[in-house]
Amino acid sequence: MKKIIERLNYLSEVLPSKINQFSEVELMAKPNGKWSKKEILGHLCDSATNNHHRFVRMQFEEQPFVVVPYKQNDWVIVHDYLNTQTGDIVTFWTAVNLQIINVISKIPEEKLSYLCDFGNNKVFTFLELIQDYMRHMDHHLIQIFGTSDL
Template identity: 55%
Template sequence: MRDINERLNYLIQTVPAKAGQYSEQEFSARKDGGWSKKEIMGHLCDSASNNCHRLIRIQFEKQPFVIVPYDQNNWVLMQDYHGMPLDEIISLWTVLNKHILRVISKIPDEKLGYVCDLGDNKSCTLLEWVQDYLGHLEHHLKQIFGISEL
């Protein structure tokens, strides 16, 4: 978990400065009908928000904890990340991920093996869920910044 905490802390420190190197227009551009970089950052805010609740509930509710998906496209659309100023999205992302970092740093080792039911006869442990959260975050940050390593 220490590696995960260190990596997330590094991203929290690095991403705002990297985003500051882009113009509002660059972050707002859409390609091939997909999300703009602002919308991808908004999606990462939604992911942090949803996963914060999950990371807490997995530890205290009936096992296995059932992961309920959310409609990512409608969340991005309804929150109008495309129309939000970039600095607000980056601030929101930063605060949410600082909070996620705080939550995951408090997970006791004995709870890391708790089971999450993903549906379709698939499951993972709480540790795997945390690892997946970081992997998902890194995947989208690489999309945004177009680099293989952040």
């Protein structure tokens, strides 16, 4: 958990300046009709808000906690990240992840073994859910920056 918290703190410090290295044209480009860099970052905001709720609710709701999926493409479209000010997306991403740090840093050790049910016989521990959140984020940061070395 310590490594995850350190990584999130680090990313919260460096991501804003790293994003600012791109021009708005680069941030809005949609390669092969896929999400732009801005939309990917917006998707990471959506992921953060959904996971923030999961990380809170996992601690006090009935076990196993049933994870409700969300329609990622629809969320990106509804939020219109492509036409949202980049600074606003970065501010949102940073704020939500700082709150996630606050939540996960206070999870009692015994709760990390709580189970969450994703359906289709997919069950993770709370710790695995948090680890998966970081893997997912790193996957998309590579799409944005072309490297995992942030």
